[in-house]
Amino acid sequence: MSITQIGQGSYEIQDVSVAATAAIGGPKEGQGPLGSYFDEIWPSETHKGESFEEAERALTEDTMELVVKKANISWEDIDLVMGGDLLDQLVSTNFSARRHQRPLLGLFSACAVFTQGLGLAATMLSDKGPRSVLVTAVSHHMAAERQFRFPIELGYQRTPTAAWTATAAGAVVLVAGARHPVGIEAVTFGRVVDFGSKNPNDMGSAMAPAALDTIQRHCAATATTLQDYDAVYTGDLGVIGIKLLTLLGGERGLNIDERVRDCGQSLYHLVEQDVHNGGSGPGCSASVFSGYLYRRLQVGQWHRLLFVATGALFSPTTYQQGESIPCIAHAVSLTHREPGGTTL
Amino acid sequence: MSITQIGQGSYEIQDVSVAATAAIGGPKEGQGPLGSYFDEIWPSETHKGESFEEAERALTEDTMELVVKKANISWEDIDLVMGGDLLDQLVSTNFSARRHQRPLLGLFSACAVFTQGLGLAATMLSDKGPRSVLVTAVSHHMAAERQFRFPIELGYQRTPTAAWTATAAGAVVLVAGARHPVGIEAVTFGRVVDFGSKNPNDMGSAMAPAALDTIQRHCAATATTLQDYDAVYTGDLGVIGIKLLTLLGGERGLNIDERVRDCGQSLYHLVEQDVHNGGSGPGCSASVFSGYLYRRLQVGQWHRLLFVATGALFSPTTYQQGESIPCIAHAVSLTHREPGGTTL
Numbered sequence: 001m002s003i004t005q006i007g008q009g010s011y012e013i014q015d016v017s018v019a020a021t022a023a024i025g026g027p028k029e030g031q032g033p034l035g036s037y038f039d040e041i042w043p044s045e046t047h048k049g050e051s052f053e054e055a056e057r058a059l060t061e062d063t064m065e066l067v068v069k070k071a072n073i074s075w076e077d078i079d080l081v082m083g084g085d086l087l088d089q090l091v092s093t094n095f096s097a098r099r100h101q102r103p104l105l106g107l108f109s110a111c112a113v114f115t116q117g118l119g120l121a122a123t124m125l126s127d128k129g130p131r132s133v134l135v136t137a138v139s140h141h142m143a144a145e146r147q148f149r150f151p152i153e154l155g156y157q158r159t160p161t162a163a164w165t166a167t168a169a170g171a172v173v174l175v176a177g178a179r180h181p182v183g184i185e186a187v188t189f190g191r192v193v194d195f196g197s198k199n200p201n202d203m204g205s206a207m208a209p210a211a212l213d214t215i216q217r218h219c220a221a222t223a224t225t226l227q228d229y230d231a232v233y234t235g236d237l238g239v240i241g242i243k244l245l246t247l248l249g250g251e252r253g254l255n256i257d258e259r260v261r262d263c264g265q266s267l268y269h270l271v272e273q274d275v276h277n278g279g280s281g282p283g284c285s286a287s288v289f290s291g292y293l294y295r296r297l298q299v300g301q302w303h304r305l306l307f308v309a310t311g312a313l314f315s316p317t318t319y320q321q322g323e324s325i326p327c328i329a330h331a332v333s334l335t336h337r338e339p340g341g342t343t344l
Numbered sequence: 345m346s347i348t349q350i351g352q353g354s355y356e357i358q359d360v361s362v363a364a365t366a367a368i369g370g371p372k373e374g375q376g377p378l379g380s381y382f383d384e385i386w387p388s389e390t391h392k393g394e395s396f397e398e399a400e401r402a403l404t405e406d407t408m409e410l411v412v413k414k415a416n417i418s419w420e421d422i423d424l425v426m427g428g429d430l431l432d433q434l435v436s437t438n439f440s441a442r443r444h445q446r447p448l449l450g451l452f453s454a455c456a457v458f459t460q461g462l463g464l465a466a467t468m469l470s471d472k473g474p475r476s477v478l479v480t481a482v483s484h485h486m487a488a489e490r491q492f493r494f495p496i497e498l499g500y501q502r503t504p505t506a507a508w509t510a511t512a513a514g515a516v517v518l519v520a521g522a523r524h525p526v527g528i529e530a531v532t533f534g535r536v537v538d539f540g541s542k543n544p545n546d547m548g549s550a551m552a553p554a555a556l557d558t559i560q561r562h563c564a565a566t567a568t569t570l571q572d573y574d575a576v577y578t579g580d581l582g583v584i585g586i587k588l589l590t591l592l593g594g595e596r597g598l599n600i601d602e603r604v605r606d607c608g609q610s611l612y613h614l615v616e617q618d619v620h621n622g623g624s625g626p627g628c629s630a631s632v633f634s635g636y637l638y639r640r641l642q643v644g645q646w647h648r649l650l651f652v653a654t655g656a657l658f659s660p661t662t663y664q665q666g667e668s669i670p671c672i673a674h675a676v677s678l679t680h681r682e683p684g685g686t687t688l
């Protein structure tokens with residue numbers, strides 16, 4: 001048995017490791033501080049596909065092809081594919097499955113979907129069950145903007161609190177067995193937290209309480225504090241969300257120090273690239289993990305990472321109907337271990 | 345260890361059983377041939393909620409409350425909730441989680457989501473992992489129509505091949521251990537099949553090839569034929585989809601006899617209730633299973649059921665962009681066993 005329930009929605013994981021990761025981004029993501037960690041940068045946001053939606057699909061297709069290649073396996077070795085995106089009816093994930101033809105589990109948890117997928121895969125993998133699961137998430141700036149807000153051609157002014165939906169995809173091949181240096185040690189699935197925010201242009205504030213709830217539950221279940229991790233990455237709270245998380249955490253006795261950073265805050269040069277609060281979208285945390293975060297663990301620069309993607313679970317319809325925004329966060333903690341060695 | 349991989353996306357399951365099911369439907373569903381199997385029938389389709397979307401949410405909330413009550417447990421005993429719906433950004437599933445406050449895994453597989461959830465839960469449940477998972481799916485006729493096609497107030501004429509999105513929800517509490525008479529014995533997760541259909545008013549034809557693919561893979565992995573089951577229920581192929589499945593199955597040596605029926609075909613009096621091809625929507629297969637199908641297994645009238653929900657994974661945007669419709673089907677086989685006895 002590879003998993004043990006250690007708290008509400010929390011599971012200790014044994015013998016699950018990362019065979020490979022891949023990340024592909026758009027030009028703006030390439031120009032950001034993490035640009036060099038992407039495997040590939042598209043020369044334009046419409047590099048492939050006839051529409052923004054087709055471009056998003058091509059982005060996830062290419063990233064999945066790449067991660068299978070980097071894992072040095074074939075598609076036939078992938079037992080299950082799990083993934084998600086922001087588009088209505090999950091069309092990027094679903095349509096891209098026409099190409100890979102592997103059994104598909106569609107997931108939706110807005111921008112938290114990548115850690116939902118990592119968590120689900122980690123709890124399922126075993127020597128007798130699925131032995132290899134591909135987890136992926138994608139977003140595309142233009143496709144998301146015209147679906148959730150306005151077509152970018154309108155040239156509307158963005159609020160100071162707005163996030164920039166990343167054009168990016170990340171993918172991971174998780175396998176049963178501790179064959180690879182980076183492994184998943186625990187996961188905590190989030191519950192919905194709704195603090196009553198109704199502002200779709202300030203997702204960071206809406207999501208911070210959900211991040212806090214999941215972080216506290218993960219730490220309690222695993223008997224850790226944030227100081228036990230070399231790094232803690234949320235995604236995608238941005239500048240404002242991290243400030244609120246620090247404030248709320250402080251009130252609850254959680255020491256949110258400088259080791260706590262955010263994928264959305266890290267992906268861009270915030271001022272120079274004019275992204276306001278930071279990056280967002282399922283592809284933001286997925287690509288930051290698959291590029292930068294994984295590399296830090298892989299080379300042993302970090303030995304332990306807590307990765308907590310966050311999602312705002314509203315739709316344009318619920319916003320127009322005056323609803324508040326339920327949010328969620330799913331946590332995954334990962335460790336680097338020396339070949340043949342054990343963690344901790 | 346409770347699961348064994350027996351084929352591509354196929355898993356044999358041990359020691360997972362159904363603690364309870366619940367189904368709530370709208371008035372049209374109550375007037376259908378399976379009306380008496382619902383736990384509750386709403387007096388109108390807008391019985392609760394200020395909008396169609398709020399009504400859909402209330403429907404899934406009430407069904408979840410009911411299944412927890414019928415399982416004779418409390419919400420604190422539910423380790424995870426998994427669910428899905430058709431609305432953009434899965435808002436029924438996500439917003440309803442504000443009420444139950446349990447760890448949530450959002451799933452999207454269109455009308456196939458209920459068996460995706462049953463399958464996922466079955467592969468995760470164990471004595472050491474999650475011990476109790478609530479799986480749910482919902483749809484609402486008016487909410488779906490105005491999102492996918494036209495507001496019903498328009499009074500447009502439906503094509504002869506069109507399906508009727510059910511106003512219904514189903515929910516199941518699955519638990520680790522063979523304590524209850526109905527258990528899950530195997531699951532097969534679907535892969536995407538796209539036969540090139542572009543007609544959003546004929547989902548039955550689009551989905552039949554996906555149903556066939558999953559049925560064949562499930563039978564191969566479990567070394568069964570359709571004649572080994574007391575009943576085989578697809579959902580939601582309708583009249584036309586079942587005809588096409590029979591035709592395609594015949595060409596591939598699969599004997600699709602009278603034991604193969606369809607949830608969408610069974611939910612309504614097709615002619616008298618003017619539903620054309622039959623029912624559809626995640627709530628159709630979820631409520632037909634949670635009401636009628638489960639009852640047949642529970643009382644031992646059937647000893648073995650193959651349940652294969654199907655989904656058409658398009659969106660209004662992909663349709664308008666001229667895309668064909670990728671489809672998927674996930675299979676779950678269930679057995680009735682005598683208390684203390686074994687199946688087969």
